[in-house]
Amino acid sequence: xxxxxxxxxxxxxxxxxxxxxxxxxxxxxxxxxxxxxxxxxxxxxxxxxxxxxxxxxxxxxxxxxxxxxxxxxxxxxxxxxxxxxxxxxxxxxxxxxxxxxxxxxxxxxxxxxxxxxxxxxxxxxxxxxxxxxxxxxxxxxxxxxxxxxxxxxxxxxxxxxxxxxxxxxxxxxxxxxxxxxxxxxxxxxxxxxxxxxxxxxxxxxxxxxxxxxxxxxxxxxxxxxxxxxxxxxxxxxxxxxxxxxxxxxxxxxxxxxxxxxxxxxxxxxxxxxxxxxxxxxxxxxxxxxxxxxxxxxxxxxxxxxxxxxxxxxxxxxxxxxxxxxxxxxxxxxxxxxxxxxxxxxxxxxxxxxxxxxxxxxxxxxxxxxxxxxxxxxxxxxxxxxxxxxxxxxxxxxxxxxxxxxxxxxxxxxxxxxxxxxxxxxxxxxxxxxxxxxxxxxxxxxxxxxxxxxxxxxxxxxxxxxxxxxxxxxxxxxxxxxxxxxxxxxxxxxxxxxxxxxxxxxxxxxxxxxxxxxxxxxxxxxxxxx
Amino acid sequence: xxxxxxxxxxxxxxxxxxxxxxxxxxxxxxxxxxxxxxxxxxxxxxxxxxxxxxxxxxxxxxxxxxxxxxxxxxxxxxxxxxxxxxxxxxxxxxxxxxxxxxxxxxxxxxxxxxxxxxxxxxxxxxxxxxxxxxxxxxxxxxxxxxxxxxxxxxxxxxxxxxxxxxxxxxxxxxxxxxxxxxxxxxxxxxxxxxxxxxxxxxxxxxxxxxxxxxxxxxxxxxxxxxxxxxxxxxxxxxxxxxxxxxxxxxxxxxxxxxxxxxxxxxxxxxxxxxxxxxxxxxxxxxxxxxxxxxxxxxxxxxxxxxxxxxxxxxxxxx
Numbered sequence: 001x002x003x004x005x006x007x008x009x010x011x012x013x014x015x016x017x018x019x020x021x022x023x024x025x026x027x028x029x030x031x032x033x034x035x036x037x038x039x040x041x042x043x044x045x046x047x048x049x050x051x052x053x054x055x056x057x058x059x060x061x062x063x064x065x066x067x068x069x070x071x072x073x074x075x076x077x078x079x080x081x082x083x084x085x086x087x088x089x090x091x092x093x094x095x096x097x098x099x100x101x102x103x104x105x106x107x108x109x110x111x112x113x114x115x116x117x118x119x120x121x122x123x124x125x126x127x128x129x130x131x132x133x134x135x136x137x138x139x140x141x142x143x144x145x146x147x148x149x150x151x152x153x154x155x156x157x158x159x160x161x162x163x164x165x166x167x168x169x170x171x172x173x174x175x176x177x178x179x180x181x182x183x184x185x186x187x188x189x190x191x192x193x194x195x196x197x198x199x200x201x202x203x204x205x206x207x208x209x210x211x212x213x214x215x216x217x218x219x220x221x222x223x224x225x226x227x228x229x230x231x232x233x234x235x236x237x238x239x240x241x242x243x244x245x246x247x248x249x250x251x252x253x254x255x256x257x258x259x260x261x262x263x264x265x266x267x268x269x270x271x272x273x274x275x276x277x278x279x280x281x282x283x284x285x286x287x288x289x290x291x292x293x294x295x296x297x298x299x300x301x302x303x304x305x306x307x308x309x310x311x312x313x314x315x316x317x318x319x320x321x322x323x324x325x326x327x328x329x330x331x332x333x334x335x336x337x338x339x340x341x342x343x344x345x346x347x348x349x350x351x352x353x354x355x356x357x358x359x360x361x362x363x364x365x366x367x368x369x370x371x372x373x374x375x376x377x378x379x380x381x382x383x384x385x386x387x388x389x390x391x392x393x394x395x396x397x398x399x400x401x402x403x404x405x406x407x408x409x410x411x412x413x414x415x416x417x418x419x420x421x422x423x424x425x426x427x428x429x430x431x432x433x434x435x436x437x438x439x440x441x442x443x444x445x446x447x448x449x450x451x452x453x454x455x456x457x458x459x460x461x462x463x464x465x466x467x468x469x470x471x472x473x474x475x476x477x478x479x480x481x482x483x484x485x486x487x488x489x490x491x492x493x494x495x496x497x498x499x500x501x502x503x504x505x506x507x508x509x510x511x512x513x514x515x516x517x518x519x520x521x522x523x524x525x526x527x528x529x
Numbered sequence: 530x531x532x533x534x535x536x537x538x539x540x541x542x543x544x545x546x547x548x549x550x551x552x553x554x555x556x557x558x559x560x561x562x563x564x565x566x567x568x569x570x571x572x573x574x575x576x577x578x579x580x581x582x583x584x585x586x587x588x589x590x591x592x593x594x595x596x597x598x599x600x601x602x603x604x605x606x607x608x609x610x611x612x613x614x615x616x617x618x619x620x621x622x623x624x625x626x627x628x629x630x631x632x633x634x635x636x637x638x639x640x641x642x643x644x645x646x647x648x649x650x651x652x653x654x655x656x657x658x659x660x661x662x663x664x665x666x667x668x669x670x671x672x673x674x675x676x677x678x679x680x681x682x683x684x685x686x687x688x689x690x691x692x693x694x695x696x697x698x699x700x701x702x703x704x705x706x707x708x709x710x711x712x713x714x715x716x717x718x719x720x721x722x723x724x725x726x727x728x729x730x731x732x733x734x735x736x737x738x739x740x741x742x743x744x745x746x747x748x749x750x751x752x753x754x755x756x757x758x759x760x761x762x763x764x765x766x767x768x769x770x771x772x773x774x775x776x777x778x779x780x781x782x783x784x785x786x787x788x789x790x791x792x793x794x795x796x797x798x799x800x801x802x803x804x805x806x807x808x809x810x811x812x813x814x815x816x817x818x819x820x821x822x823x824x825x826x827x828x829x830x831x832x833x834x835x836x837x838x839x840x841x842x843x844x845x846x847x
Contacts, residue, residue, distance in 0.1 A: 036703070036792075040802070042621040122589045125623070182623050198622070199633065199794030199802075201703075231703045233792040235683070238690055242702040245695040381805050413807045450572075451587065 027511060031527040033225050034248040036233040037201070044196045045181040046165045047119050050128030052432070055165045056252075056519050057202050057230055060223075062168025062187030065093055065112070066159050067214030070514055072276075072330050072434055074159050075215025078107060078169060078188070088154040088470050095145045099212055101171035102192045109141035114172040116149070131441075132161030134469075154470020160330075160435035164517060188212075190223040190523050201231040217524055218511065224526035243268065243504055249527065250505040250520075256386055259317040262504050269507050272317075273518040274500045276328040276434035278442050279321035280387075281493040282376070282394075282426045287457040289425050290356075290372055297491035299350035300374070303398040305342040310497045313390035317502070321495035324439075324487045328518075331436045331480040340488050347401040356402065365402030373404040374425035379415035387428075390496065420450035427455035430499045432517045436480040440465045443483070443492070456492040549824050556820035557611055557813065561604055564809045572596070594618070607813070616814035621806055626814035629799060634818075637795035640787065641780045643715040648723035655723075656730035656765065657757050661738055667731075674724035682783050686717040686790035703792045714791045718783045722776055726769060733765030740764075766837050773830045774823065781819060 041053040046062060067077040079093040099107040116139050119126045134155040140148045149158065161167055174186035185193050190213065191204035205227045213220055231248065233239040236255040242248045244265065254262055254270055262268050284291045284300065291297050310320040322337035351357070356365040356372050365372040376391060383391075388407075395405040405426075410418070418424045431438050431453070441447060443461045447454040461483055468479040487493055501518045508528040515521040572590050591597045594617075595606060610617060616626035655674075659667035677685070693713060694702045700713050737743060738761055746756050785797035796815070803811035 040798070042619075042802070043623065048623070125590060125593070180624060197794050198629070199636075199788065199798035200792065231792055233703060235687070235790050235792075237687060238702065238790055238792070241691060241695040245698065245702070247694070247698075247702050411807075412805060 025510070025528070027219070027224050027524075027526040028529060029224050029526070030226055031529075032227040032229060033250070033509065033522065033525065033527060034229050034231065036231045036239045036242050036248040036251045038232075038234055038236065038239060038251075038253040040199055040232045040234070042198065043182045044185055044193070044202065045170075046168055046185070047115070047129045047170070048124060048126045048181070050166070052517075052519065055517065057204070058165045058168060058185060058187075059189075059515060059519065060191040060204050060228065060522055061185045061189040061193055062165055062170060063099075063189050063212070064165065064168050064214075065095075065162045067216050068160060068163035068434065068515070069216035072328075074163065077163075077214045078112075078212070082159075084159075088156045088158075089151045091149045091158055092142075093147045093149075095147065096212055097145065099188055100209075101174070101186055101188045102207055103171050103174055103186050105171045105173040107169065107188055108144045109147045110144075111172045112147045112169055113139045113141045114175065115169050116167075118175060119167070129166040132157075132164060132167055134158060134161070156468075156470055156476065157435045157437035160433070160437075163515075191228065194227075199232060201229065203230075204228050213523060214515075216513070216515075218513065219524055223523050224511070225522060228522055240504070243506070246506070249509050250503055252501065252503060254317075254502045254504040256314045256317040259315065259502075267507055269505055269509075271503045271505065271512065271520075272500050273503075273514045273520075274319065274326055274328055274498045275430065275432040275518045276326050276330075277438050277517075278324060278429075278431040278433075279326050279495045280428065280430040280497050280499045281321065281324060281495040282428050283442075283455040283493050284491060285422070285425050285427070285455065285457055286492060288422060290374055291425050293354050294490055295350045295354040296356070296372075299347040299354070299401065300398060300403060301340060301488075301491040301494050302343040302350070303347040303401040303403060304394050304494055305397050306494070306496055307342070309390055309393035309397060312393050313386045314497065318500055319498045321497050324484055324493055324495050325436065326498045328434065329436060329438075330434055331477045333481045333484050336484050336488055339485070344401050351402060359402060362404075363399070363402065364404040371404055372402055373406055375406045375408050376426035376428070377408045377410060377415060377418040377424040378428060379412045380409035381411060382415070383409075383428075391428075416450065419455060422449070422457070424455075428496075429453065429455075432499070434517065436476070437465075437469060439480065439483055440469065443487070458492050460490070461486065545828075552824060553817065553820055554608075556816055557608065558604075560813050560816035561607060564807075564812055565600060594620070611813075611817065616817065617810035619803075619811040619814075620808045621802065621811065622808075626810050629811065630796065630814055630818050633794060633796050633799045636793060637784050637788070637797060639711065640714055640718060640793065640795060641784060643711055644718035644722065644783075645776075645780065647715060647719040648726055651719070651723040652726035652730055653762075655727040656734055657754070657762070660731045660734035660757070660761075670727070674728055677720040677724035678728075680721075681786075682717060682721060683786045683790050685720055686714070686787060689713050689717055690790070710791075710793075714787050714793055717790070718780065718787045721783065722779060725772070725776070725779075729769045729772060730762075730765045733768040734761045737761045737764035763837055767834070770830055770833060770837065773826055777823060777826055781822075 039053055041051040043049040046054050046058040063078050065079040067075040069075055080096045081094050083092045118124050119129045137150045137152045171186040183196050190210045192207055194203040194205050196202045206223050208222055210222045239251045240258055243251045263270050284297045307320045325332045356367045358366040360366050391407055398405050442453050443458050444465055445459040445462050448457050464479045464483050468476045503520050511524040511526050513521045513524050572587050619626050619629055622629050655670050659670055693699050701710050746760055785801050788795045788797035800815050
């Protein structure tokens with residue numbers, strides 16, 4: 001019986017998104033959408049923060065030069081069309097005409113140039129947006145409708161970066177007269193920012209004369225919703241209560257323990273969108289301690305039963321990972337999955353070979369009287385209860401082959417401190433990005449902590465990752481394929497699960513599309529009356 | 530009036546001001562030292578989110594926020610600026626700390642003042658009605674107060690929300706819009722405060738009602754309620770007002786949890802974020818802000834002592 005029930009549950013999960021899309025009721029205009037978000041953002045200007053909450057809100061306020069559809073293809077938006085030089089050093093964008101910002105300023109080549117120059121200017125303190133633009137040589141406005149972005153060396157990932165709200169275009173008139181843009185945004189998007197209050201949320205209202213939009217959108221013209229209110233409700237049970245009592249129409253971060261009850265509630269739906277990019281993984285510090293030995297890393301990787309650990313922690317609400325990339329990432333290689341997996345006898349054999357052959361009284365392996373201890377240092381305010389549970393499951397699993405996995409919870413400062421001073425064996429995180437160039441952020445030697453996120457402290461991938469930045473599509477596919485293979489084979493990381501954006505919503509909410517980076521897009525959304 | 534009185538008063542005031550300055554300086558210094566002792570990377574916080582910062586950019590950020598200076602220089606700059614009310618720029622918000630605090634402060638003052646009002650009124654009614662009488666009601670209220678005092682405030686908030694917002698839909702769950710959204714958070718915050726005040730007031734009242742003066746007043750034919758309000762309460766209030774520090778601390782601490790549960794903006798939320806992300810200027814600013822409030826409230830309470838207890842007034846004239 002239980003098996004039948006869970007089969008039915010799986011079927012319902014598989015069919016739910018299809019069923020939602022199959023309803024071809026006509027969209028209606030009007031209504032205010034209330035969305036409760038679990039985390040707040042300090043800054044609403046998308047050009048100067050990497051916050052994903054800012055991205056969700058600002059997506060409604062600013063338009064991008066290009067759009068990225070759900071199938072990862074690029075569509076026109078503020079740029080009607082573009083040309084890219086064969087060596088990926090020169091991008092020419094032809095802008096759409098008659099676009100205005102909500103303050104009346106027309107969108108032209110100078111406006112685009114002003115935005116990107118501002119992001120590059122160190123005084124702006126832009127980090128993420130700047131990294132998306134890459135090592136720009138020059139930005140030129142050839143005429144009113146033509147912008148050229150040029151590079152010294154080939155740079156392929158630009159289009160994907162441009163499609164994100166972080167590089168959305170804001171009104172230059174507004175930017176010039178506003179010394180502090182942390183609390184305000186003026187763009188050309190389908191909504192305008194009415195208010196932004198730290199700790200409380202944002203209120204955006206529809207722009208009636210909006211007459212453009214991303215090529216991937218289902219409709220043209222003004223948005224269906226009159227307004228969207230984003231509220232901040234950090235407490236998961238309160239967020240859930242607000243949704244089930246109908247006080248909000250959608251929430252993010254549905255708690256896994258309540259996932260099923262929301263799914264089974266006839267008036268609610270859970271829409272899960274798996275993140276493209278780097279899966280939540282344990283990055284093994286290759287520069288010191290037991291993990292400096294490749295065999296020990298491989299043993300650890302084989303000792304983790306990813307499927308059952310993820311099932312125990314997330315109760316089936318998230319998928320176990322089978323590769324460093326999530327399946328929706330460009331150039332994801334599905335063949336990697338078969339190359340690794342849970343194999344305790346292999347783990348035992350590798351550890352014996354590596355010299356960790358003795359066992360102490362508690363069953364942990366030792367070498368020269370030293371116990372096989374590895375430390376996982378994490379920021380406890382940054383990790384959910386489920387992630388800690390997952391770590392405990394892994395701790396139990398690897399103990400079976402003799403690893404002493406020590407969990408070291410600390411605060412943000414303790415975590416970055418340990419990373420910077422190389423005092424850890426395992427670090428864990430994920431990155432959302434459909435562009436495989438994200439591997440450069442995670443595995444380039446320039447970004448070894450404290451300079452960045454290369455927590456595995458890997459040098460060996462530099463050549464491939466740098467070459468891939470400017471290579472042709474075919475070559476990039478090959479290079480990223482090799483990189484994926486090597487990351488698993490050399491056990492730089494143990495991929496755990498595919499992080500996802502989980503939107504719990506009233507069934508009345510229709511037409512959500514998932515723009516780049518697996519974030520809900522409300523331009524096509526509407527509320528059933 | 531004696532001739533030396535005004536001079537002595539001036540000396541006392543000066544003394545007092547000096548004490549305030551020392552307290553604030555001490556708070557500022559301890560906060561600075563503690564914040565600097567915690568390990569971590571402020572540049573990571575400043576660059577925010579999915580931070581990707583290369584070497585030169587790190588240096589630029591450090592220079593901009595003065596983090597490349599020796600600690601002693603950073604301290605001197607910090608104290609010099611603090612004297613003019615400038616606590617620098619928040620790493621997270623990239624705005625002057627003072628402005629962020631002032632903006633958020635309004636919401637917290639609104640919440641705290643309402644909660645205090647509810648707590649004081651409820652405690653007064655409960656204490657006057659049940660001190661030394663109405664045994665059953667008294668026992669019930671004491672039981673309730675014990676529960677309110679020992680229950681974590683976020684749990685109270687969630688229970689109230691589940692009942693009055695999710696089930697009955699009398700009040701909205703979220704936000705800072707209008708009076709109706711203030712009710713549940715204010716009641717949540719007021720419950721432990723009211724419970725504590727009520728217990729202290731009741732004890733004080735019961736104590737004073739057994740004093741000889743109560744007997745005298747009763748013999749003059751004054752009614753029981755008037756006796757309690759006009760005569761007993763003064764004695765009880767003296768004891769209760771020594772709790773100010775504790776109460777203030779629970780208001781500030783409680784507002785962090787209340788604001789988080791109810792998704793209200795305010796000092797609590799900002800404090801939590803600042804500590805979590807090691808936003809040093811913000812933490813320092815908040816510590817100074819709390820210290821300032823404590824100092825101000827203590828001055829007010831000292832003045833209130835004189836109003837409540839005439840004996841203290843006479844002593845100061847001698």
